[in-house]
Amino acid sequence: MLSKSQIGFIKSLHQKKYRKENGVFIIEGIKSISEFLHSSYQIQSIYFLPQYQSLLPKLLPNIKLFEVNTTELEKISALQAPQGILAVVTIPPVVDLDKNTLKNSFSLVLDGIQDPGNLGTIIRTADWFGFKQVICSANTVEVYNPKTVQATMGSLARVKVSYQNLPEFLQGIQLPVFGAMLDGNSLYETKWGNEGLVVLGNEGQGVTEEVIKLIDRPVTIPRVGQAESLNVAVSAAIFCADISRFLQK
C-alpha cells in the first residue's frame, strides 16, 4: 500500500522539472530493471505487483521494495499498459566527456532530436551495433524522459549519453566528423575507416548551420523512391549498420 505522497512523488517524475529537482527518473518492466541492476546505475526503490516478486533477485541491498496493486501501479506508471514493475533510479552525476574515449570507435552525435521515442530508439540501435556513446546537443530531448527510457529497452543501462555544446565539442576534435545530409556522398561508397563521429540532425530542420560547418564528410542514404526524408532513428540505424558492415570486412 502506497501513501498518497509516494504516489504523488512518483507521478511527478513523469515531468522533467521534478526529475531534475529530485535527481531521479523511472524505468519500467522487468527486462529494463534487470539491465539497470547489472549496471553502474543506482536503483533506489522498486514497485511491483505480487506476481513479480519471484522475478526479483534475492539480494537487493540498499533498494527499497514496495508491493503494489494494479490501481496503484496504474497511477505511478508512465505507460498506457503498465508492465507490472517500476523502479526509481538515481540520475548519475554529469561528468566531463573524455574525448580520448571516443578514439578507435564510432559514436553518434545528435543535433536537436526532439522526439523522445526517436532518442530512445537511437540508443537501442547504438547498443545493438556496439556503439558505446551518444553525444547530444544541449537542446536534444532529455534522455530520462519516460518515453525515451522505454524506447531504449534497457540499452540506456549500457550506452553512455552526454549533452554537449556541439559546436564547441566538435571544434578541433581529432576524429573524422561524418554527417547525415541530403547532399553528401553515397552511403554505399563511404570508407568509414576505424573511428569517427556521425552527426544526425533534428527531425524537421536537419543539422544546424553551425554544426554543418564542422562536418567534414557529408554522407547521404541514396533515395530510390519519393519520400522527402527518412525518420531520424531510421537514418541513424542505416548508418550504424553500414559502419558495422564496414568494420566486419
Place this chain on the structure above:
Amino acid sequence: MLSKSQIGFIKSLHQKKYRKENGVFIIEGIKSISEFLHSSYQIQSIYFLPQYQSLLPKLLPNIKLFEVNTTELEKISALQAPQGILAVVTIPPVVDLDKNTLKNSFSLVLDGIQDPGNLGTIIRTADWFGFKQVICSANTVEVYNPKTVQATMGSLARVKVSYQNLPEFLQGIQLPVFGAMLDGNSLYETKWGNEGLVVLGNEGQGVTEEVIKLIDRPVTIPRVGQAESLNVAVSAAIFCADISRFLQK
C-alpha cells in the same frame, strides 16, 4: 465556424470504429495534404486556419473547404501540436492483391505489427527506397490510425498497403520469401537477387510460427553489442537499405 456535429464527427474519426463505419480517415499538415491531392485518394473536405488558404491549390473540385479557428482545429486534430490544416479522406475500397504486381520488385510483409508509429515509419521508409507495396497480416495495426498516417509523412499516398491472411498469401507464392529472424544468415552476405518478400514480425513476439514455416531465407542483422533486439521499423529500414544497395550494384 464548425457546428458541434461537424466537430463531433471529425473527432470520432480518431477512433477505428468510426473510421470503419464512415469509410473515411483524417490526414494533417500541408505536406501530407498536397501529397494526397496528387494521388488516387479522394479528399472529401479540408479544414484550415486562415493563413493556410493561400497554400491550397486554386481549383479543388468536389472538395468542401472550411476555414476554422485555432480552438476548432485543436478539437478536431489528433495531434498534440495541430499543423494548421486537416483533411477528411475516403478510405479506398479493398481490392484483391494481384500477386503479379509483386514480381521483379521487393515488398515488405508485416506479421502483427502493433505500434501505429512503427507501421507509419515503415511505410515512409519503403517509399524512400522505392518499395511500392507493404503487405500486412490481418492483425497488424490499422493503417488509417492517425498516428500511422502521421508517421508516413505523406508516403501513404504512394505506397500500397494491403491486409492479407499471411499464411494463405505466402503459400505457394512464386517469390523468394526472406524473413528478419534472430538466427538466420548474415544480412551482409545476402544475395537478394531481383525480387522477393521480406517478412518482419511483431514488436515483442517476432514472426508467428505459421509464417516462419513459409520463410525460405531467414536473414539476421549481425549484432555487435548487447541490445536484445532492434525496433521493427529500424530492422525494416536496415533491410530496405541493404536491398537497395544490392540492386544498385
